[in-house]
Amino acid sequence: MKISPLPITANFLITCLQLMLMALLETPVNAEDIGLTARVDNNEISLGDTLHLSLTVKGVLNAPEPNLPPLSDFRIRSSSTASSTQIINGQRTVSVTYNYQLVPLKAGSFTIDPAILELAGVTYQSNPVLIVVSEPGAHSPAKKSPAYIEAFVSNANPYVNEQLIYTFRLYRRVQARNLDLSISFEDGIFRKEDMGDAKIFSRTINGIQYQIHELTTALYPIRSGDVEISPATLEIDLLAKSPNSPRQSPFPQIFDNRFFGSRANWLHKTLRSQPLAVSIRPLPKAGKPVKFSNIVGDLDISATIGKKELKAGDTTTLTVTLNGSGALKGYLLPLPKLSDGFKIYPDKPEFKLSVQQNTLMGEKIFKFALVPLKPGHKILPSITLSYFDPARNKYLIKKTTPISLTIEPAEFPENLNSAENFKPKKSNTKNSIETTGEDILPIHTRLSDFEEVSANGSDVILLTGRLVAPPVLFLLFTVYIRFNQKLKHDKAFARNRKAFKIARQKLKKLSSSSGPPPRDFAKKLSDIFREYVGNKLNIQGKALTSFEVEQKLIDQDYPKEQAEQTRVLWGKYESLQYAPTTDSKNNLDMIDESLRLLNQLEKKS
Template identity: 30%
Template sequence: MRMKTGYGKNYNNNAKVDIGVKRIGNLQFVSIVFIFLATAAQSQEINVAAVVSPRHIQFGEKARLDLTLSGEAFIKHIEAPQFNFLPAFLAVPLHSETTPRLEANQIAVSMAWAYELIPQKIGDFTLSDIRLAYQGTPYFANPGSIRVSGTDTYVDVSTNAIHQVEAEVDTHEPYLNAPLTYTFRYLYTTVLPTRESPTPRLPTFRGFFVETPQKRPLYTREIRGKTFWVEEHTRTLYPQQKIGQIVLAPAELLLPLPQGRRTLKTKPLTLTVQPIPETGRPSHFNGAIGEYQISAEIERGWIEAGHELTLTVRISGHGNIQTVIPPTLPRIAGVMVSRATRFEVITSTSRAYVYTLTPVRKGIFRIPAIAYTCFDPIRAVYTTTQTTPIPVSVRPHPNDPAEYETDSSPWLLWLIVLAILIAALGIGGYLWYRTGFAIPTGRKPNTETGTDTSEVSGSRNRNTQDTETEPITPVSQARQALGRLINSDTTENATTFANALAQVLHQYLEDTFGVSQRNIDTAREVCANAGIPKPILDALIDLLTKCDYHRFAPVPLSTGERNTLIARAERVINDIENLQNTQDT
């Protein structure tokens, strides 16, 4: 790149020059002077100088290049300086000037050019020669070297001391609400010779929840053969507001140098915040981010019924503790559970929650395992931990009336309810049977004649011709009951039909053999003792078993099936009756 500058005022032989007020040696000219010169300037010595200052700058700062051409005679016919510092520097002309002076009773002129050097790269650079031509003769000057460091580094050229800053994060793709570590470091080889200490300025971290861990002590690091002291400032960041790209602004360090303050800056950091993955997410996940463990404990292993028992659930680990919420306790039968309350914060990575359990009855209940699911951003997986079940013994309250120990298991309640239902069905069936088959009051048979006294009395009043009625026997009552059962509308209900048929058979056995209990085992035992043959006994037991089956496991019965059962019942009764008559004869 060639730079051309103007010369200001030109001085030629026999030229009239307005010099103004100048100090030349000990003389001062206050008026316009006309001087005529006739010299051979080319025979005089020419001096060329090139100076760069400062010789160490940061990228983004500017250096200055000053060029000077001077001699002992009047100088003319000077070409513009020629140089090219690209691609390291861009040179921008600032100004040029001429300075006349008196040398050996002659007018001499110095030419000066000033340029601004804007760095385009970072590094150490040796600048190329600068060419100047005077009356066709080339002259060269070399400005030397210059160091351009980044905005994060300062090097003291006089002492070669290095001061540097850097910033980094442990991950550039954090998950939403997941922690990442931001670290700012100040590295230096020599302590500044000032009373004031360097001042770090970290970004504001807008959109993040920020935690400040304990500061790490000062330590040393070897870099390119030099020993650096390292001062660290760490922050734990939790992106909370949005997903996508977030740019962290550069951190700064103010260096109080003897020649003035200088600011070092780190490079900006770009993060890409990711959403919590949907794949593999459990339905009971409540948003906890990190790696946590859950534990539970109670104040004691027993409690009185109606009193409160404290359950403490503790969640601890590493991650965004702000995302941890109380776990949901499974339902515990016979126990009232209050809502959780947080009662303490042990550390920044631990939470404890208290639940109040109130058992309503004595016995033993078990606090089931409590599960807790969290998302581990390091492994990018969902993990679930759970507590160990805890048994609790519930004692009766001292003011409660004494009662027998009972099992408080839930299935016992169902057994009790089932027993009540069975008893109710039995009592209802018995009452129905007694109502349907009992001999009406006032119709007692005559023990001698076997006739109904009320009917005899009634027949006398009606002057009837009947002097004898059929005797009422267990078999006749059973046959009448079976006849009514055929014509009864209860046949439409299998349960009612089976219950009525069983009552007919049991009533016959009770009237015939004096059976005291109406169940199959008693009927089998009494009939066997009475000498009932096995085929007849098996038929009776099978019939009673079928009745019980249809009573407690109702299955629809067709009309034909009902009639078959009634016929079988009548046949069994007839067989037993015939056997009894045979034994009597």
């Protein structure tokens, strides 16, 4: 229900502007100009209304907050501060107003004593204010107000432990927010059970349509006597129209807000219900059963069995269900009295609540695991429940129907012993004992079994190797395959990759040959080098001139120095072809020089 305020409001902006203006027009004021005034919005209010008290300090803007007088008959709900600066005919007047919302705590006539302001050693006092607080409804009937509450109980004269329904209702015909409900039931008088979330519905009362919020609680009196349920108190903000804007908006949900400039404002109200007198009757002594369950209400009991035919040693489930309007939550059903021929194991009871025709109905299910010990025909006796029915004003006893069981002999007779009831701790109740025997199996003595299993160095290396080596090998394999595929399908790549190898082989062959004619030697050397360059650059190298080779190498990002060296060597080949030499040493030097240059070019390629 809370609505967060806008982060920046018009008032805030105005205050900021005022402060800025004040800073610009700061002028000293005289002590005679300073004054403190107390004002209220209404001198006569009802209990439940909120009183607005304003303390205005005139003549100074930076005055401390005045000290409020003791307000023991009121509760201060909230406070705020507003300042103003007025300039009329060049005369500037400043004031700061401290606003308080006071909620009266009781009816009567009260005087709000003067507030005190200490400023520069001078004490200023406000005027006293007389307030008359009347009981609700004294001024105006509650049912004509925009909202009112009521509370009532379904039965003002219940028995101890009898369920009575406490109903709280809020009637409103305007928008509301910030609802804060307080209902207190004295401990030690009632035990309460909530009956779910509030219901909201509409109803027309005296021609006026109200939205009604209804909250119900089931109460179970714990002791007898006359008691009073304290009034419920609801603090609420109600939407109120400004007197200047009487026109009702056709779409109040949409347009009655600050965004659309509505003049609607929220009034804080404290609504109180009437106290409720309840006279709790003790349960009658006459006719009270010996084993009375202490449950009051309209109840029913039933019992069912899982299997009616079973073997000795088998298990079946007895389910006993209690339901009705009594206080069943804390009730514990005694163990059914069965003959010695049964073991019985109670289960944790289940409890459920439901609301039916404005009554809180409970259902409690008790389950018992039954193990028959002997074969034969057995009767599970009826289970009784004694309770008090307030409608009939007498004690009643209800019984379940007896259940007959046929127990056949056990397939594998065991030493079932009824004397071991409630001690299911040793053996015989679990089949697993038969498989393991009554003793543990021996220790392990084979020393090879005792190898330490915590991870050691070899394990870590082996595991890392098993995990890392395969993908690494796979990667290498993939690279190899790709390389081979490229060699096969990309001729330029293949020529490039093979160029050096071919050239080197041919050069070696040339250097080892016994003695070709010099002219032929220079041509062969030139061809080898041309072939190398042609393969490297994927061109026809034999037709190139030395300058073209230099330019092509530079274009392929070879260092300029190497390109130049190639051109020079290329020139040497050509001049050697036309001016041959018979000096074999010179030939070998040419081969070495060629090989050196090829190595350099290969490194840079």
